[in-house]
Amino acid sequence: MNANGEARTDALWPAIRFTVNGESRSVNVPPMKRLLDVLREDLHLTGTKEGCGEGECGSCSVRMNDELVNSCLVPVLQAEGAEIQTVEGLALDGELHPLQEAFLENGGAQCGICTPGMLMAAAQLLAHSPHPSEAEIREGLAGNLCRCTGFARIFESVAAAAVAAESEPAKEPVMEQTYHAR
Amino acid sequence: MNTHATTRIVGAPVPRKEGVDKLVGRACYVDDMEREGMWYGATVRSTIPRGLIRSIAFDRRIDWSQFTVVTAADIPGENIIQLIIADQPCLADGKVNHCEEPILLLAHPDKHKLREALGGVKIEYDPLPPVFTIEESERQDPIVWGADNLLKSFLLEKGDVDSAWSRAAHIVEGEYRTGAQEHLYIENQGVIAEYSAEDGVTVWGSLQCPYYVFKALRGVFDLPEDKVRVIQTETGGAFGGKEDYPSVLACHAALLAKKSGHPVKMVYDRMEDLAATTKRHPARVRHRTALDKDGKLLAMEIHLDTDGGAYATLSSTVLSRATLHSTGPYLCPSVRVRARSWATNLVPYGAFRGFGAPQAVFAMERHMDEIAAALGLDPVELRRRNFLHQGDTNATEQLMREPMFLDQLLDRALQESDYHAKRSQFARENARNPIKRGMGLAAFYHGSGFTGSGEVYLNSLAGVDVTPQGKVRVLVSNTEFGQGTNTVLTQIAAEALGIEYSDVIMAAPDTDMVPNSGPTVASRTSMVVGRLIERACLQLIALLCERAGLGAPHTREEFLAACARYRAAHGELSSLCRYEAPPGIYWDDQKYHGEAYGAYAWAVYVAQVAVDTVTYSAEVENFWAVQEVGRVLHPVLAAGQIEGGIAQGIGYALYEKVVLADGRMTNNQMTNYIMPTAEDVPPIHVYFEQIPFRHGGYGAKGIGELPHDGPAPAILNAIRDATGVSFTAIPLLPENLYAGLAAHQPVEEPALP
Numbered sequence: 065m066n067a068n069g070e071a072r073t074d075a076l077w078p079a080i081r082f083t084v085n086g087e088s089r090s091v092n093v094p095p096m097k098r099l100l101d102v103l104r105e106d107l108h109l110t111g112t113k114e115g116c117g118e119g120e121c122g123s124c125s126v127r128m129n130d131e132l133v134n135s136c137l138v139p140v141l142q143a144e145g146a147e148i149q150t151v152e153g154l155a156l157d158g159e160l161h162p163l164q165e166a167f168l169e170n171g172g173a174q175c176g177i178c179t180p181g182m183l184m185a186a187a188q189l190l191a192h193s194p195h196p197s198e199a200e201i202r203e204g205l206a207g208n209l210c211r212c213t214g215f216a217r218i219f220e221s222v223a224a225a226a227v228a229a230e231s232e233p234a235k236e237p238v239m240e241q242t243y244h245a246r
Numbered sequence: 247m248n249t250h251a252t253t254r255i256v257g258a259p260v261p262r263k264e265g266v267d268k269l270v271g272r273a274c275y276v277d278d279m280e281r282e283g284m285w286y287g288a289t290v291r292s293t294i295p296r297g298l299i300r301s302i303a304f305d306r307r308i309d310w311s312q313f314t315v316v317t318a319a320d321i322p323g324e325n326i327i328q329l330i331i332a333d334q335p336c337l338a339d340g341k342v343n344h345c346e347e348p349i350l351l352l353a354h355p356d357k358h359k360l361r362e363a364l365g366g367v368k369i370e371y372d373p374l375p376p377v378f379t380i381e382e383s384e385r386q387d388p389i390v391w392g393a394d395n396l397l398k399s400f401l402l403e404k405g406d407v408d409s410a411w412s413r414a415a416h417i418v419e420g421e422y423r424t425g426a427q428e429h430l431y432i433e434n435q436g437v438i439a440e441y442s443a444e445d446g447v448t449v450w451g452s453l454q455c456p457y458y459v460f461k462a463l464r465g466v467f468d469l470p471e472d473k474v475r476v477i478q479t480e481t482g483g484a485f486g487g488k489e490d491y492p493s494v495l496a497c498h499a500a501l502l503a504k505k506s507g508h509p510v511k512m513v514y515d516r517m518e519d520l521a522a523t524t525k526r527h528p529a530r531v532r533h534r535t536a537l538d539k540d541g542k543l544l545a546m547e548i549h550l551d552t553d554g555g556a557y558a559t560l561s562s563t564v565l566s567r568a569t570l571h572s573t574g575p576y577l578c579p580s581v582r583v584r585a586r587s588w589a590t591n592l593v594p595y596g597a598f599r600g601f602g603a604p605q606a607v608f609a610m611e612r613h614m615d616e617i618a619a620a621l622g623l624d625p626v627e628l629r630r631r632n633f634l635h636q637g638d639t640n641a642t643e644q645l646m647r648e649p650m651f652l653d654q655l656l657d658r659a660l661q662e663s664d665y666h667a668k669r670s671q672f673a674r675e676n677a678r679n680p681i682k683r684g685m686g687l688a689a690f691y692h693g694s695g696f697t698g699s700g701e702v703y704l705n706s707l708a709g710v711d712v713t714p715q716g717k718v719r720v721l722v723s724n725t726e727f728g729q730g731t732n733t734v735l736t737q738i739a740a741e742a743l744g745i746e747y748s749d750v751i752m753a754a755p756d757t758d759m760v761p762n763s764g765p766t767v768a769s770r771t772s773m774v775v776g777r778l779i780e781r782a783c784l785q786l787i788a789l790l791c792e793r794a795g796l797g798a799p800h801t802r803e804e805f806l807a808a809c810a811r812y813r814a815a816h817g818e819l820s821s822l823c824r825y826e827a828p829p830g831i832y833w834d835d836q837k838y839h840g841e842a843y844g845a846y847a848w849a850v851y852v853a854q855v856a857v858d859t860v861t862y863s864a865e866v867e868n869f870w871a872v873q874e875v876g877r878v879l880h881p882v883l884a885a886g887q888i889e890g891g892i893a894q895g896i897g898y899a900l901y902e903k904v905v906l907a908d909g910r911m912t913n914n915q916m917t918n919y920i921m922p923t924a925e926d927v928p929p930i931h932v933y934f935e936q937i938p939f940r941h942g943g944y945g946a947k948g949i950g951e952l953p954h955d956g957p958a959p960a961i962l963n964a965i966r967d968a969t970g971v972s973f974t975a976i977p978l979l980p981e982n983l984y985a986g987l988a989a990h991q992p993v994e995e996p997a998l999p
Contacts, residue, residue, distance in 0.1 A: 110278035111271020113482070115432040116516040120916035123432055151271035164269040168261050171882040174890065175728025176268030177275065177433040177482025205924040209916070211430050211483050212728045214893030215924045217886050 082146045084109065085153030095141035099133075100124045102140045103150060111151040111180045115209070122208030125181035126150045132188040132207070151180035154187065163187060163225040172221030174212035182208045186222045195226055256741045256944045259882045263732035263752065264480070276436040276452050276479040281509035284438070285314070286357040287502045288512070290350040290367045291522060292342035295376035295591040295909035296390065299340055302350065305366030313363060314506035316351040321501065323468030327493050328461050333391075334557035334594065336466050336497045342371070343390065344556035344591050345910040346522040348494070353502040353510050376591035378909055380530055380551050383588035390556070391589030397554040398562035398587045400569045402838040404641055405580030410545030414536035418617045422533070422609035423975040424958070426553075426904040427526035427897070429598055430921050431727075433482025435491060435523055436513030439499035446473025447500045452481045453492035455765035456723050460757050462493035463500060478755035481727035485894070486597035488727065489767050490559050491523045520914035524596025525904055527552040527564055527587070531572065531609030536580075541623050543632050545580035548572050550606060554587040555594035561587040564595075566697050568602030570842045571955070573641040574610040575652055575691045576632040581641045591909055597767060599891065600954040603692055604898065611688040611959030612974060615966055625963065626665070629689050630656065642842045649937055652689060652848055655872045658933060659687065659850040663870040668854065669967065676968065680859045683867070684968025687852045688960040693843030694948025695770040698833035701825055701844065708763035708775055709782035709822030710739055711753075712809045718743060718750045720779060721822070722763040724771050725755050729950050730883040731771050737879060738776050738943050742783035745802045761822060769948025772879055773845060776943015778823045786821035828941045845939050845947045849873035851892075851956035854928075855964040859987065862980040864965055866896050866928045866957075873952060877938040877945030884949055885932045891953025892930050897921045899958035903977045 115123035154161040189204030318339035437451035536544040554561035672683040790796035796808035833840040938945025
């Protein structure tokens, strides 16, 4: 990686620029390369996981321009100019995000493989519904499959994080707040 | 000896040991790893269910010199995946016995080129007639395995079944079927293998049982113990699916690594994982039951048959557990269980949470409701009249010597679920509502640890040592894959040693570093391995008292100082313990007689369902789970095990169907193999009654598998209550509900003119 944050220079491909977790990044990769692979292989952000490769399991969920997307279904060219947040961008200065704290305390993570995607879905939900009902939590997480927990402790974790965020204003970097209907 | 009246750390909701790593995205799963100069591997698989390989041709448009190609001829040792029976080749050699059977392996530095090359290998076959079902296999024509298609059979007998029928006031028969089920761990199977002449084979992988993989690699490579090393990476779910299959994948990647001279990563994509790896055994269970006029069981005759797939893998032990769970938590003087596992030309079935018990429990507990209906008894009352109690003997004539309280579990389940009131309310409302509601229950048990003398044969070794930095390190080959091994064993060590949770670390699950404490299966980790760690810690304290001046009682600081003194004087400090069977254990492996399990966890589950008679969908609206699993070591993790198991059980009952066509799975995608989502799982109410078990780690019994046993029968019993129709097969999809309800629709009489 050079000083400009360029991960890999390949003269064949034009640069695609976007920000990840608040940092400007530029990649020279085939434009149809999946955002998931760019994050994992080119930017070495392996927190984002692949579960199915067809947008069913949500393990690869990231937030892009204030939308929750399955990064396995996003060709990286669509990320040109986008603001992206991955699980690595949740904790700030070594301090866990309220959602991470809540998942830790309430047993929201078991094997951990769905957890990064689940956290991003939960972050997206709380960004738009700071006080979600149980039905809203269920709907907000319906695109993310967890095979370990039966979801109960994930719902509790999200609810607990919402309460925690109420008592302490969120410290997460503010994303562009344009709401895109899902 | 361990009454554990009060504990500091055991029983407390300490944070999951590796929790922060998982939450910040730092936990390293195998696909997150790279090795210098790493290549990728792929598998060419059989496209037919059974036949002889006539030819293998390589497309000339591909430059094969860029690839490493491995066939059975490249195997340095025996072409067998060592497990129980030596029947499964590592790579097919001349013939194939199921679709997706691995034939040839490819490696290349670019995984995209690899994908293209897979299509460039053309295999021609001379097909042989295949067998796809239990019924086809038991006809024994053709013979596709051994002399008779029979992978394994058991006969369990107690009392005199044959004379019971003439004395019976009631005889009730039924046949019950369960389908295959996919584990659907969210992390697919994957490994990285390296090979060098000096170090031999090293494998990193997503797996449950490092020493199973170790054994398989030794056989395939014909290498001594010190030339094989297996390291578990963070594992994204397993549920039994990573018990036996990783041995196959590890051998494949290691063969490619040896031949290519590069580290090789093989990570299946979802379609390959679904199509090619093991699933839960489908089963057919036939019950014939004799009862007296009061509804007391006189005799049970059970024929339990499973589909084992093309190779034996774990079918014998799955069948064993099915046999031993087939008679339910009931007292019955005469029992005969004939159990058989049949070979078919399907992908071999394997371990899956519950390991045969969910199939057997589904049949028994559905059958109990059919008996209740036949006798005009309330299902609750029928069960209550027949429950086992302390001092009774079960089907293997094992004396129930530990305290057991099935009646209390039942009472609690009825009370928490408001079972009787809801049943009457639904019965009133259903008549005029297109949505029919019902309540159903299941009473069951799950044996903890290996069956019979299994734990003695495993001869597990586990313990702790103290690092130069003064940390106590737990030495086990038992692995973490979400269920909480790391956390619970750390709690036990910290508790026993009188130190803090953060003073204890887990050794890497690496066969070069940890002793063989047995596989991470069979609900054995907390009970059996936990107890070994507890004993090893007490032994360590005794050593420090004797040789390093530690007093009793001691503070944390005194303990750590004694460790430092011992290390300064004597060097390394460790304490290992070997498994010792509780006294008085007797088991006859031939007659299936005696102490089948060291301990049993007991449960009563209640499901509330709603069946929509317009859309024919069935939904679980509420679920209550009351269980006794010995001491609960961690309340949050324990409840998480129960909830997760129940969600999988709901999927087993209502959603998850493996669709096969000509021996191939046709719905091998998450798009059409459907598991419960956040919108489908009902509120699950979990209750533990705690009766510490003397021989388990801090009083624990097994917990992990239990919750998968009960949901399916409870749900189908509830559907019977809701609709009046008895469904006997799972998965019960809307089309099955439609067919069953339509067949029972009262025919409307044409109005007379």
